[in-house]
Each structure stands twice: as structure tokens, then as C-alpha cells.
Amino acid sequence: MQRLWDISPPVDARSPVFPGDTPYSQSWAAQIAPGCPVNVSSITLSPHVGAHADAPLHYDPEGVPVGALDLDPYLGRCRVIHAIGKRPLVEWSDLAHAVGDLPPRVLVRTYERALLDRFDNDLSAFAPETIERLADAGVRLVGIDTASIDPADSKALASHQVIRRRGLRVLENLVLDDVPEGDYELIALPLKLMTADASPVRAVLRRP
Structure with missing residues (x-):
């Protein structure tokens, strides 16, 4: 049997969003009742x-x-790779204990417990030099447990x-x-949103 880790936060009206971004909301077009067999x-x-x-369209016109x-x-x-409490930036030295023979995808944990009910203005982000060195090592995808790979107040978006x-x-x-730290299979497919700058994913990890 394979063990599965669901690494996606719940999404509902309580989900935190970047200040000024559109929060989740839901309304009912139809509800089960006499004459209506479905909820929509x-x-x-x-x-x-x-x-x-994120798609390139998010940070590149x-x-x-x-x-x-x-x-x-x-x-x-x-x-x-765990880099818990590394703020404001995750440096290469924070990852150095686990970068031997890297696979093409790297996810970094910075929270002891992820914040699921509020936006974190002091979130951990990647130092741009860390992204450069991951790319040099053959990494094709990076992930993080915060809302952005750049600091929340960044205008230059250097890591993006x-x-x-x-x-x-x-x-x-x-x-x-x-x-736990270690190697897994990642499955985190974006939706086929043909004009969007990003897509929600249901991200999971599995290993034998």
C-alpha cells in the first residue's frame, strides 16, 4: 500500500487571501427541493x-x-526539505543539509504549523540566490508552505x-x-484555465 499526504489547505470563506485579493465565496443557483433534484x-x-x-502570466506581462x-x-x-522558522528569507544554507542528488521538484516547509485562518504578513520567502542555486542543481519546480515565494511587501518580486x-x-x-523530510512523488496538477494567471491545485504526495 502507498501512503498519501494531502498537502492542500481547506478552501472556504475562511481561507486567507493576499490583502486586496478576491476571497472565496459561494452561492446556490439551485437547491434540492420538490421539483429540483440537485444542488448547484x-x-x-x-x-x-x-x-x-502560479503561471508566468502572474509575474510577466x-x-x-x-x-x-x-x-x-x-x-x-x-x-x-524543512527550513522551519527561517525568516524573512530561506537561504541556501538552510537547505544545504538535504540538497544532495536533488530530484526535479523541491518543496520547503517553513511553518511549524501552517496558518490556515489568517494572512501572514511576515511570511517566509525564498532568497533569489536560493532559487538560482536550485535551478543550477536541475530543479524545475519549487514549492513553499507560505502564500508567496517573495516577501509579502515585495514590489520587485525578485524570486518570481x-x-x-x-x-x-x-x-x-x-x-x-x-x-517528514524526504523524497516523494508529487501530484499537483493545475486546471486548464486558458486565460488565468494561476490555478488552484489539489496537491498530494505519496511514497511506497
């Missing part, structure tokens, strides 16, 4: 709510939307710009609280 709802949300994949991305980076061998320049993909808002 409509939802409104930013594609950055919950666990999500000429970037491709999420629905046009190759799915291969979001599926396959992955390493989870490294991602853009080096052609990496990114996952944000993961929940890695109960995941």
Missing part, C-alpha cells in the same frame, strides 16, 4: 486561494497563462523574476506540517 452552486475566488500554481503550461513539472519525484528567467514553476500555500 457558483463560486467566486482568486486563483491564488489555497494551494495553487508576456507570460503564458496557466492552462497552456506543460504538466510535467507538477507530477513526479520530489523532495520535502528568477523563476521567470530560469523557466521554473512554482507552488504556493502548501501544507507540509505532517510531512
